[in-house]
Amino acid sequence: MSGSTIIFYLLAAITLVSAVLAVTTRMIFRAAIYLLFSLIGIAGIYFWLNYEFIAAVQIVVYVGGIVVLIIFSIFLTQQAGEQLPKQKMGRQLFSALAAFCGLALVMLQLAQHEFTGTGNKAVEPTVANIGYQMLGVDDNGYALPFEVVSILLLAALIGCIVIALKSKPEKA
Amino acid sequence: MFNPTWAMTIEMVIAGVSVIGLFAALGLVLVLMERRVAAWMQIRLGPNRVGPKGMLQSLADTVKLLVKEGMTPDGSDKFLFNLAPYIAMMVAMLLMAPIAFAKDFRLWDMNIGVLYITAISSIMVISILMAGWASNNKYSLMGAMRSGAQIVSYELSAGLSILTIVVLTGSLNITDIINAQADGWWIFKGHIPVLISFVIFIIAVTAETNRAPFDLAEAESELTAGFHTEYSGMKFALFFLAEYINVFIVCAIGATLFLGGWMPFHIGNWEAFNHVMDYIPSSIWFFGKTFFLIFVIMWFRWTFPRLRIDQLLNLEWKYLLPISMFNLLLVTAIAILKWHF
Amino acid sequence: MFIVKYIKDIFSGIKSLLVGMRRTGYYFTHHKEIITEQYPDNRDTLVMADRFKGEVVLIHDEHNEHACTGCTACELACPNATIKIVTKFDITPEGKKKKAIDKFVYHLELCTMCNLCIVACPTDAIKMAQTFEHSVYDRAELTKILNKPGSKIREGIE
Structure with missing residues (x-):
């Protein structure tokens, strides 16, 4: 087994084990931290694949953004040192079933899909290339989805501001 | 024997040992430097008892911290409590990877060096939040909350001021950025907008490393010690060391982006002058610039009064962020019109 | 705008x-x-500022005479009851009784060096000294008797 393979299995183990721990632990803050490790493990796999840009974006968005947001909401709503109550049996069964269905779907797709090797040269994942691909308007471009997503984000921003605005006191 | 796996393992061991050695040396030097600078700025003498001129003071402190008992308070989340300082340390280690210490001397020349640094440094806040929560202490929790708000918001203006250089260079690669400064550092080539973004960068990284005047995460005067109130012994030492290492790293990044990293002081096409400057080794240029920036940040710490939390957030959201956005526009215009030298 | x-x-x-x-x-x-004094090292050359107040002393001249009349103005002025003056009556050569001090008792451990006694003294008999190494092994040693044995009031002080 080469070193590269060992590293892959290590990263995969970190990702999977912490993902399982994230849903089984009964301390909410620990769950957030395990989720963080799981996401970092995925970023590590991107690094292992030499997709540094995606790895960095994974860390910026998920670790620096989403997990911090989750942790903040835990800070503001929960008490330190408390355990969550045990879930009902029915709920546990249902979520296990849902997870299993998702897994089965993915595995089925993977098993049915025929992976054919391509003769095309891989596109260098440099920032410039990613930029051209993302904002290109030709066949491989993603300009339209990019703009649509940015409008969605803008709508979310405006929504936040509207919610956060103080309503003026009504004139008596 | 020498198959790729072994070569990689040996490479990793060498890199790890040298990074840890650098950390230890930096910890000793920076702590002593901080105390000396503080003393001289406050018209005092500073440490002068241990060793010649007090040079061994930080070594003695390290030994003291090493032999101290590391306590874990009752009622804390022991796993996370013990994990947090190591995360702080690991993040600091990861940040060392793309920094160019001298000409052709770095651990990992990656395409996205600058983005990598911004990404990894956003993990830093997790260790502080973790320490604050796991301590099960009100002071720690408040310190952690504050530092979270602080780091998350100052990351924006730090990122925008880094972006100005990325725009000018057209690359995220640290080697490219340094090579682009072969005919003059960006701070001289980029006119006033780059100067503004340099100032914003310094302010933002001072806040990001939780140093005074932005030391609300520790806030000795109100929260005892903020997020590391409950830490003692070696675990405290790790946080303490990580703080100084982070100062070194952000100053190294600032030196790389704005002051040319290891690039000697060159002026345009003055071949003779540039040639003379090349005689000074590149590592000396790099460490000289970095330590100059560290000194500036220490100067801030021992001059300015602390900010209140609302003043801190006002400064970021009402001043630094709008200015750096406008500044980024200006720099983009400069880069497109090729107005820089 | x-x-x-x-x-x-x-x-x-x-x-x-x-x-x-x-x-x-x-x-x-x-x-x-830099104004730092490296105290134990420069003990020989250390110069204390004039306004530094270390402890109360009773001024004695070379004839072992002081200027204290025993009026107890300082005792009354003291906010901490640091000073206790024990008086006695001397017999003057003319056969008259005259009030004089027996013991000028000074409790250093109670003193805050507020200088009120010095201001209150009508004859300038006491002053503040610049000494500061007051630590002793027994608290009793801090209770001092300021008039030297055998001392007496200077002639002409009323």
Whole structure:
């Protein structure tokens, strides 16, 4: 087994084990931290694949953004040192079933899909290339989805501001 | 024997040992430097008892911290409590990877060096939040909350001021950025907008490393010690060391982006002058610039009064962020019109 | 206008920060300004400031004479009851009785060096000394009798 393979299995183990721990632990803050490790493990796999840009974006968005947001909401709503109550049996069964269905779907797709090797040269994942691909308007471009997503984000921003605005006191 | 796996393992061991050695040396030097600078700025003498001129003071402190008992308070989340300082340390280690210490001397020349640094440094806040929560202490929790708000918001203006250089260079690669400064550092080539973004960068990284005047995460005067109130012994030492290492790293990044990293002081096409400057080794240029920036940040710490939390957030959201956005526009215009030298 | 005020704010802020940095930078480069005393090392050459108040002493001249009449003005002035004056009656050569001090008792452990006794003294008999190494092994040693044995009041002091 080469070193590269060992590293892959290590990263995969970190990702999977912490993902399982994230849903089984009964301390909410620990769950957030395990989720963080799981996401970092995925970023590590991107690094292992030499997709540094995606790895960095994974860390910026998920670790620096989403997990911090989750942790903040835990800070503001929960008490330190408390355990969550045990879930009902029915709920546990249902979520296990849902997870299993998702897994089965993915595995089925993977098993049915025929992976054919391509003769095309891989596109260098440099920032410039990613930029051209993302904002290109030709066949491989993603300009339209990019703009649509940015409008969605803008709508979310405006929504936040509207919610956060103080309503003026009504004139008596 | 020498198959790729072994070569990689040996490479990793060498890199790890040298990074840890650098950390230890930096910890000793920076702590002593901080105390000396503080003393001289406050018209005092500073440490002068241990060793010649007090040079061994930080070594003695390290030994003291090493032999101290590391306590874990009752009622804390022991796993996370013990994990947090190591995360702080690991993040600091990861940040060392793309920094160019001298000409052709770095651990990992990656395409996205600058983005990598911004990404990894956003993990830093997790260790502080973790320490604050796991301590099960009100002071720690408040310190952690504050530092979270602080780091998350100052990351924006730090990122925008880094972006100005990325725009000018057209690359995220640290080697490219340094090579682009072969005919003059960006701070001289980029006119006033780059100067503004340099100032914003310094302010933002001072806040990001939780140093005074932005030391609300520790806030000795109100929260005892903020997020590391409950830490003692070696675990405290790790946080303490990580703080100084982070100062070194952000100053190294600032030196790389704005002051040319290891690039000697060159002026345009003055071949003779540039040639003379090349005689000074590149590592000396790099460490000289970095330590100059560290000194500036220490100067801030021992001059300015602390900010209140609302003043801190006002400064970021009402001043630094709008200015750096406008500044980024200006720099983009400069880069497109090729107005820089 | 809003934007003018905004820019003015920024510049005045930067200016005030630079003023502060200039001051600390001045101290950083001028080590002669350092006022730290390295106390146990420079014990021989240490000079205390005149206004430093270490303890109360009763001034004796070379004839072992002092100026204290035993009026107890200092005792009354003291907020902490640090001073206790024990008086006696001397017999003057003319056969008259005269009030004089027997013991000028001074409790150093109670004294806050507030200087009120010195101000209250009508004959300037006591002053503040510049000594400061007051630590002793027994608290009783801090209760001092300030008049030297055999001392008497100087002639002509009423």
